[in-house]
Amino acid sequence: MSYRNLARATRFAVFPIGFFARLPYAMTPLGTLLLLQHTTGSYAFAGATAAAQSLAIGAGGIVVGRLADRTGIRQLGLFMSVANVIALTGLLAATVAGRPALCAAAVLVGATQPQVGPLIRVHWSYLAQSRPEEPGLVTTALSYEAAADEASFIAGPAVVGILAVAWAPVPAGAPLTACIVLLLGAAVPMALLYETAPEPTPSQTSTSPLPRTGLAAMCAAMAIMGAIFGTIQVGVTAHATAADNPAAGGMLYAALGAGSALAGIAYAWLPPRVPLRTRYRLSALGLLIAMILLPAGGVRLPLVAVVLVAGIAVAPYLITIYAITERLAPTRVATTMTIVCGAGPVGTAAGQSLAGVLVEQFGHRAPFLLPPVLAATALALTRTNPITSADQSSSPNATVEPGTEHATSKG
CATH class of the missing domain: 1.20.1250.20 (MFS general substrate transporter like domains)
Structure with missing residues (x-):
């Protein structure tokens, strides 16, 4: 399938909104690192807390995975986006508190990551299952998503750097504030665009x-x-x-x-x-x-x-x-x-x-x-x-595939 046909297979808004929706994922780690170092003056604390946040993102992904097929990716994507906004707001507010509060808030930010990249890929899988007459849709979609992910990891850190320099005198809080704006302006609308799961066939059960x-x-x-x-x-x-x-x-x-x-x-x-x-x-x-x-x-x-x-x-x-x-x-x-x-x-x-x-x-x-x-x-x-x-x-x-029949x- 060509990229032109891929664009026709779903709503065009999925592409621009989906890109902006995944930017917070690329911006939050570096934004958190800058905020913590600026607040505490310690690179060691900032680095250790950022690592704990990364582990929380992984653990949160497992929880999201367990819930996704039960609640639906639209509802889950919407809930996690709002929860991440609240968590980021809490992290910004925790700058007036001590290190334990900062660490806990940063971990909560990681645990509530909306997992936009994985859920968009699920969106494409659901779409392909409802359109078996369009072979190659998943391969083309996954290729696009890989490119979009990498572009976001180029643009995200660049945006963090620009905001940290330009938004004085509060450079440390600017990147995470931008993440909140992107979550509300892109991640929430993107959740509403996700494809719903197709009805399982008699031979397939969601509890398998x-x-x-x-x-x-x-x-x-x-x-x-x-x-x-x-x-x-x-x-x-x-x-x-x-x-x-x-x-x-x-x-x-x-x-x-x-x-x-x-x-x-x-x-x-x-x-x-x-x-x-x-x-x-x-x-x-x-x-x-x-x-x-x-x-x-x-x-x-x-x-x-x-x-x-x-x-x-x-x-x-x-x-x-x-x-x-x-x-x-x-x-x-x-x-x-x-x-x-x-x-x-x-x-x-x-x-x-x-x-x-x-x-x-x-x-x-x-x-x-x-x-x-x-x-x-x-x-x-x-x-x-x-x-x-x-x-x-x-x-x-x-x-x-040939040779895999058995x-x-x-x-």
Whole structure:
């Protein structure tokens, strides 16, 4: 399916509103870090609390996943958006209180994240299930969503930086105030645009057990990707600081998002005949090759070029994870999608923490040694059988791949 046909498949407002609705997710971590450091004067406290917030985002994603298929993504998206507005307001108000109140408020902000990205992907899955005559809708939609995600992670931190500089004398509170505005002006309307779940067929029930083995494999894959993000983020920041140009860290990390956005758009043009399992293995192999180049960045190769290439390998791997997750449990796609996406922030927090230790112990180049190891683990994970089971899912959008007719059933 072309992007033009994708735009015709749903309301056009989904695209601009959906983009602005996901910006708070990209802005809140950095905005929280700035607010906490400005309020307490402690980078250690701000960093530790930001990590706790990331873990809360992951835990909140699991809770959202458990509720999504029961309450409906419209109601849940609306409730979580309003709850996040209240939590952000509480965090801003907690600046007059002590550190325990600030930490608790920041964690609550993470736990109430509206999970816009996962729920939009569920929207596309529901839409595709109601339109079986339009093959390729999910693949094209997931490709677009990957590009939109990366664009938001380029624009979000940039907006935070601009507001922090421009909105004096209260720069620390400006980014989170902007998040509140975006939640009310975009996330709430976006929740009302979500597609409702299709009626299950007699052979499908919303209470069917989740495929635990496949779900665990996809959570592990997403956590690995999150850890790669975290280590690269710390690595480029440490590299820029060591070069006496701290501002360059943001630009270097933006190159990762730019490369991923371009690859995400191009992913939709892959021939439909390429099996999902093959895509999974090839994308993981590509990720490993790209990550192996990272340690050479800034020494034998320009770091910005190496990070850009790394970004190009990111989107195909992520899109394939989303596609497999969408097929794991067709009648509980909201649950599986939000749970798997929730593993990303957990991996990011772990990657940031470990990379920070490596910087202090071994220098600014040490974090770049982690992504190749993580990518090798991701490639090894593709050998597990749950992916074959996902290919055999009874999803209305799934096609049985050659050679998988006798694959084992979902766990």
